[in-house]
Amino acid sequence: MTETTQEFIRPPSPPGPIKWVRDNLFNTWFNSILTIILIPLVGYAIFALVKWVFISADWTPVFSAPLLFVVGQYPRPEIWRVFISLAGIMFLLGASWGRWGGLLRPIAISGAALFAFFALLPVQHNDLSLVLFSISSFEFTVRIYLGVTAALVFAGYWLGRLEAVKKWHIVAAWGILPMIAILLTSGFGDSELLPAVTTTAWGGLLVTILLAAGGILLSIPIGLFLALGRRSTLPVLKVFSTIMIEGIRGVPLVTILFMFSFILTLLLPPEARIDRIVRALMAVTFFSAAYTAENIRGGLQAVHPGQIEAAKAVGMSGVQTMVFIVLPQAIRAVLPAIVGQFIALFKDTTLVVIVGINDLLGIGRAIVNSEPAFLQLQLEVYIFIAVIYMIFSYLMSMASRRLETTMGVQNN
């Protein structure tokens, strides 16, 4: 009697590998056939892929000029300006990690790891095709920059932990430093120390990240404004916001980019000259803002009306209700959608090729066209670029998932 009871209440034994295989690969006759067909196919595919990457693929176009992918045609003697800017931002990222921790920790560490990885890669490129990465044309100084940048993240972390450093110091630095970085990168007129580098020379990852980061930061306030405008009870504001949102959402980004590059000059006084990267940034921003606005509007609708009534009942003003009660709940509810939109924006920056800006993909295309031999090696170039985009998109979605957990977003 006792034995049967024990038999009854004993928890199921942990599934062993054989049971796992039976449950997941051979649970029905159909699945068994499928597994038997798939195993050799997948095995062969993996084998072929590995063989291609390490043996048959020719990575010359990618690694003959790796700096092109990073900064484009940016004049090489001036390149320290880009790296100094980057180092400053990474230092600040480290400081923020030290101060706030949480989500910033994996971002800062993976950033540092990336820089260290490129700084320490020892392999020189030669006829051996078994070369994963080679930075032969990276000068030694570039390696120093990369290594110092990686170290600066941790220096920033140490600084951020100090009691003397207040939160507002770091926030203020975040406000100022990106501007300094952009000024440093673009230079001033014909000064001796910092000659201007026109944006025609900018390219590669530099432009991609500039457009993505700028677009994300600027599209949040514009999107918020449009969303509130569309929900407003003022008819004029509501109609304008709705026209703006629906008009932008109804057309492809390519046409908007085109409009900002070619039509905008006609709509401004002839004296007004806007840099082409800024025009592209404006196009990307407005496009993304329309979608962000719709996401935020969804969040605003999800906030229970009782919350607003309660806020009014305790005597909060309209602005207070919006800032302290409605928006935090609204944004939290649609955070995954907003981050998804930002990933889309990051990917959409590739379209600036149409207005003649050489972003990461544009540089890839330019490299392919630079030598007839490279025309046969396009697969290598585009796969390399695809992998870079995948890494960044993956990091962004990982950050989003962590942010959701820390903010307690329900995963339904």
Next chain:
Amino acid sequence: MAETLSADNQPHDQTRSIPFYRDERVLRNIAQAVSAIAVFGLVYFAIINFFRAADARGLSLGFGFLDEAAGFPISESHIEYDPSMGFGRAFLAGLVNTLMVSGTGVIAATILGTIVALARLSSNWILQKLALVYVEFHRNIPLLVLLYLWYFAVFQQFPNVRDSIIIGDNLIILNQRGLYLTWPRLTETGNIFAISVMVGVIAALIAFYRLRKTREISGKETYYGRISLMILLGVPLIGWFLGGGSAFSVDVPTIVGFNYQDGLRVTPEFAGLFIGLVMYTAGFIAEVVRAGIQAVDRGQLEAAQAVGLSYFQVLSLIILPQALRIIIPPMISQYLNLTKNSSLALFIGFQDVFGVSKIAINNAGRAVPVFAMVMVTYLSLSLITSLILNLYNRRIQLVTR
């Protein structure tokens, strides 16, 4: 109780009104006026500048150029077109190309996306992970990179005509000039068959709905599924024999001189754009479909099995109708995305409506009117698509009292 008491228990002074700067009615009107003035001022400023610039550069603003010869060739047109025809015609040819690629693309992406979604929900671990890899790859790279991969790295790398890759007995031929397929073609007697197919489909639909209605009202089994299926297959079969059994001739691509002729030719541009768009969108559709199916409560499935419904009955009567309600709205936006993304055709040289317009803008400096045409075209495409799908969506939504 005529008097209201204010906070400090003093009788409220009825005669003293709120100052105007705290009066909500006044504030609202001011806000409206300010925003209206700001927007109209901006628009006015832009228009003034525009006319000044147009004057200075001698831009034409009318639509007279629609009838003037466009002057550029279109590599792939489904309507009759040559460079001596007007730009209006060229625009139309581009529009047809856009509709072709988005119409076929939407159907193919839906099918592929559903297959991938079902694979992701499969209980087979390998299949599940394969589908996951597919979805993650396509959702995390830019569409343009995918298009470049397919067009430049695959379709442009095919051998020239003489060394064509031939699969089967001239069944599929791959070379730099495109993809040639053996394709059935309607013969002259084929019209009878084509008509009978149409009649069959319409008759089957009518029979299906009428008989089902009868069954719903009377409760008597009318075998509506079987009867309509028989009509659907039977009528074309009769048509086939009436036409003498030779409705189709097989059109085999053959090499003539330096090129292949006959068969169905798909240009590398169309193929690259189509495959890129379909595979990219299918990655997103797969997630939409998977989320929809997973959102159906498990109890529904168990209850359906408990009352003895067959596997296909469970799927078609219980799971799908509920999943569709969740799937349709995000699906609409995926279809719209595909349509809008088809404008990337420009990057690989497929001449869709935007590609054609861009040539016209560069050629003739008619930037503004042509551009306005493009914007209006895409806006109406989006609006029409979402209108149709929203109507359908309203039909299948849950009706509550």
